[in-house]
Amino acid sequence: MRFPTLFSRRRRITFCVVVLLSISAVDYLRSEPSSLTVANKTAGRISHSKSAEDAVQRNGPIFLDWPKPEVAIVISGELDGYLEPCGCAGLENQKGGLKRRQTFLQQLEADGWPVVSFDMGGLIRRLGPQAEIKYRYALQGLIKLSYSAIGLGTRELQLDANYLTYVLSNFDPEINPVTSANVSVIDFSIGLTSRYRIVEAGGKKIGVTSVLGKKHEAQLQNATDIHWTDPATALAEVLPKLKSEKCDLLVLLVHADPEEATALAKQFPDFQIVATTGGAEEPPKHADNIDGLRTQLLEVGHKGMYVVVLGIYDDPQQPFRYQKVPLDHRFEDSDEMQSLMIAYQDELKDMGLDGLGITEMKHPVDSFVGTETCVECHSEAAEVFENTPHAHATKTLVELEPPRHFDPECLSCHVTGWNPQEYFPYASGYMGLEKTPHLTDNGCENCHGPGAGHVAAEQGDESVSDAELELRRSAMRVKLVENEGNKDGQALGDVVKNCLKCHDLDNSPDFDFQEYWLEVEHHGKD
Amino acid sequence: MKSILIIAVCSTLVGLLLGTAIAYYEFQPLKKNSMEIPSEAPVIEPSADTPQPKAVVPEEIFRFGNIEHRATMQHDFSIQNEGENDLVVTFGSSTCNCTAVELGGKVAEQGTSITIEPGEEATVMLEWTAKSSAGPYRHGATFVTNDPEMPRIELNIEGQVVESTAIRPSELLFGTVQTGETKEAHLYLLAYLDQPVEVLKYEVADEQMAKQIDVQIKTLAPDQLPDPDASGGVKVMATFRAGKSLGPFGGVLKLETSLENAKRLTVPIVGQVMGDISIYGPGWLAQKGLLRMGTIKSKLGKKVRLNVAVRGEHAQTTRFEVDRVDPPELKVTLGEPREMNEQLLHVPLFVEVPAGTRSIVRLGEPASTDAEIVLRSTHPDSSEVRLRVHFAVGQ
Numbered sequence: 001m002r003f004p005t006l007f008s009r010r011r012r013i014t015f016c017v018v019v020l021l022s023i024s025a026v027d028y029l030r031s032e033p034s035s036l037t038v039a040n041k042t043a044g045r046i047s048h049s050k051s052a053e054d055a056v057q058r059n060g061p062i063f064l065d066w067p068k069p070e071v072a073i074v075i076s077g078e079l080d081g082y083l084e085p086c087g088c089a090g091l092e093n094q095k096g097g098l099k100r101r102q103t104f105l106q107q108l109e110a111d112g113w114p115v116v117s118f119d120m121g122g123l124i125r126r127l128g129p130q131a132e133i134k135y136r137y138a139l140q141g142l143i144k145l146s147y148s149a150i151g152l153g154t155r156e157l158q159l160d161a162n163y164l165t166y167v168l169s170n171f172d173p174e175i176n177p178v179t180s181a182n183v184s185v186i187d188f189s190i191g192l193t194s195r196y197r198i199v200e201a202g203g204k205k206i207g208v209t210s211v212l213g214k215k216h217e218a219q220l221q222n223a224t225d226i227h228w229t230d231p232a233t234a235l236a237e238v239l240p241k242l243k244s245e246k247c248d249l250l251v252l253l254v255h256a257d258p259e260e261a262t263a264l265a266k267q268f269p270d271f272q273i274v275a276t277t278g279g280a281e282e283p284p285k286h287a288d289n290i291d292g293l294r295t296q297l298l299e300v301g302h303k304g305m306y307v308v309v310l311g312i313y314d315d316p317q318q319p320f321r322y323q324k325v326p327l328d329h330r331f332e333d334s335d336e337m338q339s340l341m342i343a344y345q346d347e348l349k350d351m352g353l354d355g356l357g358i359t360e361m362k363h364p365v366d367s368f369v370g371t372e373t374c375v376e377c378h379s380e381a382a383e384v385f386e387n388t389p390h391a392h393a394t395k396t397l398v399e400l401e402p403p404r405h406f407d408p409e410c411l412s413c414h415v416t417g418w419n420p421q422e423y424f425p426y427a428s429g430y431m432g433l434e435k436t437p438h439l440t441d442n443g444c445e446n447c448h449g450p451g452a453g454h455v456a457a458e459q460g461d462e463s464v465s466d467a468e469l470e471l472r473r474s475a476m477r478v479k480l481v482e483n484e485g486n487k488d489g490q491a492l493g494d495v496v497k498n499c500l501k502c503h504d505l506d507n508s509p510d511f512d513f514q515e516y517w518l519e520v521e522h523h524g525k526d
Numbered sequence: 527m528k529s530i531l532i533i534a535v536c537s538t539l540v541g542l543l544l545g546t547a548i549a550y551y552e553f554q555p556l557k558k559n560s561m562e563i564p565s566e567a568p569v570i571e572p573s574a575d576t577p578q579p580k581a582v583v584p585e586e587i588f589r590f591g592n593i594e595h596r597a598t599m600q601h602d603f604s605i606q607n608e609g610e611n612d613l614v615v616t617f618g619s620s621t622c623n624c625t626a627v628e629l630g631g632k633v634a635e636q637g638t639s640i641t642i643e644p645g646e647e648a649t650v651m652l653e654w655t656a657k658s659s660a661g662p663y664r665h666g667a668t669f670v671t672n673d674p675e676m677p678r679i680e681l682n683i684e685g686q687v688v689e690s691t692a693i694r695p696s697e698l699l700f701g702t703v704q705t706g707e708t709k710e711a712h713l714y715l716l717a718y719l720d721q722p723v724e725v726l727k728y729e730v731a732d733e734q735m736a737k738q739i740d741v742q743i744k745t746l747a748p749d750q751l752p753d754p755d756a757s758g759g760v761k762v763m764a765t766f767r768a769g770k771s772l773g774p775f776g777g778v779l780k781l782e783t784s785l786e787n788a789k790r791l792t793v794p795i796v797g798q799v800m801g802d803i804s805i806y807g808p809g810w811l812a813q814k815g816l817l818r819m820g821t822i823k824s825k826l827g828k829k830v831r832l833n834v835a836v837r838g839e840h841a842q843t844t845r846f847e848v849d850r851v852d853p854p855e856l857k858v859t860l861g862e863p864r865e866m867n868e869q870l871l872h873v874p875l876f877v878e879v880p881a882g883t884r885s886i887v888r889l890g891e892p893a894s895t896d897a898e899i900v901l902r903s904t905h906p907d908s909s910e911v912r913l914r915v916h917f918a919v920g921q
Contacts, residue, residue: 058619060668060678127697127796128774133808160774160798161702166806166833169864169872186866218694218752222701222711222797225870258662280664282621285586285680347808350820355811357774361731422794488598488626488655505657509622 055092059326066321069311071202072113073251074105075275077120077151079304081134083141084341086410087400088507092329095305098141098340099333104307104325105145106334114202117146120210120253120277120300122153129357130348130408131155132163137344139167142177144336148199149179151210151253153277154219157183161224168192179253181209182234184227196238198245204312207247209238211264213256215278231256235268243270249312251275258299265295273310275300283308287322296320303506342402349406353431358408360427361419365475367428367452368417368445370438377458378444381522385444388520394433394440405433413502416443417450420501428452447498448476477524485514579644580609581673583681590685593656600653603681605669607642613673614641615648620667625683626653627667652683660689690719691788694752698779700797703768704837711766713793714752716759717785723758724784735777735795740765768799773813775799802840803908805875807832816896817877819917827881828917834860836871840905846873849902849910855883856915858899875901879919887918 085094108115123138124131135156142150156164168178168185169192178193185192196209211231220228235252242250252271254261257278265274272295279299283306290297300308304327311321348356375382385391393414397405404410412418416439417429425431428450430439445451454472456462464472481493486500496513503511588601607613617627617634626633628651630640642648654665666682694714703709717723725743730736744761751759764779779793800812808830809818822828836844842865848858861874877899888897897915 057670058668060680127699127794128776136808158699158701158796160806162800162804162806162833162835165835165866165872169833169866170831186870190866219699221695222699222709224702278662280662280684281658282664282666284664285682346820350809350818351811352818354814355809355816355818357776359776361778422792488653505622505624 055326055328055330059095059328062323062325063309066311066323067313068111068113069202069313069321070114071204071206071312072108072115073206073273073310073312074108074115074117074307075120075253075298075300075310076101076117076304076307077253077255077275077277077300078122078153078302079119079138080122080125080302081131081138082303082305083134083138083344086507088413089509093509095326095328096303097327097333097337098138098145098304099337100327100329100331101304101307102145102334102337103331104327107331108309114204115146116148116199116201116206117142118208118251118253118275119147119150120153120275121151121156121212121255122277123150124153124155124159127155127158129351129355132159132167133344133347133351133356135159135164136167137340139171139178141337141340143171143175144340147177149197149208149210149253150177151255152178152180152183152193152212153255154212154216157185157212157220157223157226161185161226165192165225179208179210180212181238182211182229182231186225187227195234196242198242198247202312204248205245206249206251207242207245208251208253209235209242210253210255211235213254213260213278215256215260231260231264232267235264239268239270249273258297262290262297265290265293265297269293269295271295273298275308282306283324285324287320296322298322345402345404345407348408352406353408353425356408358424360425360429360431363417363426363428363450366450366454368426368439368450369452369455370416370436371441371443371445372438373455374444374451378525380526381444381524384520384522390442390520393442398433413507414442415439416441416445420446426450442502447495448478451476480517485512487512487514490514577610578675579607579611579613579642579671579673581613581615581671581676581679582606582608583676583679586680587682587684588652590654590683592686592688595656595660595687595689598653598655599683599685600651601683603650603652604647605642605650605679606647607644609673610644612641612643613671614639615650615679616670618668618670618678621665622654624655624657625665625667627651628653629669650681652681654683656687658687660687660692662686688718690717690721691723691785692716692718692753692756693791693793697794697796698762698764700766700775700795702798702800703766705768705770705772705799705801708765708767709797710763711797712761712763714746714759714761715781715783715791716751716753716756718756720757721786722784723760725760725762725781726784727782728762729780730777730795731780731792732777735775738767738769738775739777739779739795741779762793764795766795766797771813772799772801772804772815773811800837801908802836802838803844803903803905803911804835804837805832805911805913806835807875814914815912816914816916817899819877819879819915821918821920822879822883824883824885824919824921825881827879827883829876829878832875832877834873834875834901834911836873836905837869839869840907841865841869841871844871844903844905846875846901846903846911848899850898850900852898853886853888855879855886855919856897856899856917860901877913877915879917883919885919885921889916889918890914 082096084097119142124135173191179197180193181195199206217228220226250271251273254276258276261274261276274295275298281302283299283301287296287298298308307325309323309325313319397410397414408423412420412423415430418425430436454476457464457469457472478495480495481491484491484493484496486496583605585603590599593599605615616639617629629638630648640648664682664684666680669679671677698711700709700711728741730739742763746759746761775797777795779795781791810832819828846860851858857878857880859876863871863873865871887894890896899913901911903909903911
């Protein structure tokens with residue numbers, strides 16, 4: 001290309017440089033995709049993994065066709081103790097976790113969306129010292145995620161009253177988002193919880209309150225310091241106060257079930273948005289208006305696998321847009337929540353199993369001896385075992401970041417001699433790497449039963465008759481019934497039932513006994 | 527100088543225009559659903575000349591209603607092609623492996639496709655086995671298509687899993703019990719399929735717990751059932767007698783019943799014994815009177831906040847002061863007491879290993895001895911409160 005001769009060489013160079021710089025600048029600015037676009041394509045701002053793209057393909061893209069809302073209301077609930085997905089089935093196959101949730105919220109904010117987050121409670125699903133610790137970390141996590149209101153579920157109210165009070169009283173009232181119109185901890189005047197809250201974002205004033213439904217009242221028997229009143233009575237008291245704040249939007253969080261939430265929505269139609277727990281595990285694809293009302297009824301699913309987002313628009317034709325957001329691995333783990341998980345595991349370690357209220361229970365049949373003892377006679381079976389993940393189940397926990405081998409909820413399926421579903425060790429079961437090194441991994445006795453009696457008889461430590469010797473051998477044998485398996489049309493026998501205690505829907509959704517058995521198949525003594 | 531300025535302005539304008547054009551070409555505004563079209567599905571860009579497939583799904587959600595636990599249900603959905611070109615439908619994923627999918631009459635794996643000719647329709651069968659516990663369910667499967675207007679189809683089945691029996695609540699919950707006092711808790715064992723409910727045998731599994739708990743079983747008349755849908759039930763009532771041992775207690779109540787699907791049931795027993803003065807916070811083991819602070823890096827130090835709670839008639843008047851601390855490196859301070867109500871006082875207690883503390887091991891027997899904090903109290907029944915502490919400081 002030739003430039004007009006009136007341009008000197010220097011001017012031509014200047015022209016070219018400025019043009020190129022301008023092109024680059026515009027191209028760069030235009031090509032910087034929004035975080036949400038990134039979230040639909042990749043795991044986050046940095047990584048561009050194929051597997052993350054698979055997550056979008058599997059669980060669907062989000063926020064397609066959404067213009068920037070005036071405000072985005074993010075609603076969650078029923079975390080059920082799942083601070084993070086367990087990872088047993090591969091994190092790419094599991095949804096949920098506070099680490100991903102924070103990344104998602106950060107992406108919304110990075111795109112300039114005014115965001116307000118509410119949670120309906122149900123942060124834990126068990127009781128006892130570990131649940132108490134977990135509740136504190138879950139609450140801390142949601143506060144770090146800037147949640148503006150968090151409801152109370154039954155389980156948190158069933159915790160030791162003093163512990164609950166301890167947790168709530170240690171939050172600065174300015175940042176304590178725990179909210180309930182109808183449940184007070186000690187007394188509303190103490191200020192451990194609020195009856196409602198007012199939040200401002202994107203130029204909108206949002207009033208929010210929460211109730212614990214009638215269905216849960218019976219479960220609060222003996223809950224010290226907890227005062228429950230009928231939700232409708234409480235809302236009749238709180239609603240006038242919310243209305244007097246002249247909010248643009250009123251939100252009701254109902255910790256009950258959709259039926260009770262719908263009834264409350266009909267009784268109190270001033271709430272434009274009503275969210276409910278107690279629905280199905282997966283939130284619906286669409287949010288529906290409640291019959292005869294303009295109220296949006298939202299479900300969020302279970303275990304924190306999803307959050308739902310309601311976009312608010314100044315558009316009379318379409319004032320709301322709804323999106324259920326699968327918290328899959330398109331969202332990277334956030335560093336801040338990872339630090340929180342490390343602190344949680346550190347605290348479990350400091351408490352120790354005894355401090356977590358883990359007490360041994362006598363096994364109804366016998367005592368455990370450990371895999372090494374079995375191997376002495378059953379070497380062929382041991383060879384098969386050594387090549388299965390069962391043989392390094394404890395090591396798997398130790399090598400995680402942070403390690404999980406102080407967490408009873410993980411240990412119960414990764415060591416020998418525990419009740420997998422109730423998270424307690426049997427007397428003579430695993431109690432620690434140093435204390436019981438012979439009981440690491442998912443050893444022989446988890447399937448065959450404790451072998452102390454069998455070993456004592458075989459090794460002559462106990463003198464028994466031939467009949468008794470055979471009886472003890474027989475007790476250790478597990479026998480498959482014909483076509484035993486866990487799939488439709490297969491026979492659900494005792495062997496598979498035992499497998500399913502660990503290979504359950506949460507932790508091993510792909511479990512197919514007949515397929516997995518081929519990997520571990522072994523027969524009797526050498 | 528002036529000409530250079532003109533050149534700069536002109537070249538900037540030219541650059542901006544070219545840059546905008548290039549960027550627009552590379553990153554066009556998002557078309558509807560443009561990002562959800564997976565590579566597997568052949569995409570035919572809409573144009574006036576190219577005939578398009580058109581997916582029509584008359585029904586996206588089917589409600590099964592109530593189904594029993596472990597029952598299997600199935601439903602056929604229809605996908606019609608009202609377009610002018612072949613519609614390719616590919617099975618993408620299902621929400622749960624408990625959902626089986628058939629596409630056009632054949633079992634579908636992820637990636638399985640069928641082609642529906644214009645004017646034709648295909649059947650998608652979803653089969654679901656109720657493996658989850660009682661409650662609502664919603665499961666489904668996602669399909670991708672080459673219809674630019676409907677590149678993704680989600681089909682869902684919904685309903686309610688019901689069980690033939692239920693335990694409500696699922697534990698015997700005693701909450702907090704004062705030392706020396708008794709407290710009652712109860713639960714209901716309910717049946718929903720007209721079968722008689724009888725507890726044939728019961729046993730508290732733990733020997734010590736069995737000494738502290740009395741259990742009574744009462745068969746309920748229809749008008750006493752807490753759930754109108756239940757066909758029969760019993761009330762399990764338990765009374766717990768607290769001893770002097772403080773802290774959480776728990777155990778298992780084993781029931782043998784007449785119910786076909788629930789012959790043996792185990793019910794957790796949960797509660798907490800506390801005295802007038804109790805301590806709460808991270809690392810505190812109430813039943814051992816022990817604070818575990820773990821291994822602390824000297825350069826970081828560690829500070830724990832506990833709460834000393836005083837209940838009962840002396841709550842308002844009880845005050846504390848730090849009497850002794852061993853080793854002296856532990857820094858212990860009391861915060862401002864807070865009256866939660868007439869019967870409850872909270873006093874913050876801060877225990878700190880300051881940054882820079884020398885190496886110390888106080889992890890109890892056998893390696894070392896306990897550290898100890900002693901609080902002097904004005905409570906008439908407890909003149910002092912002792913806290914054992916385990917910690918180690920390393921570099």
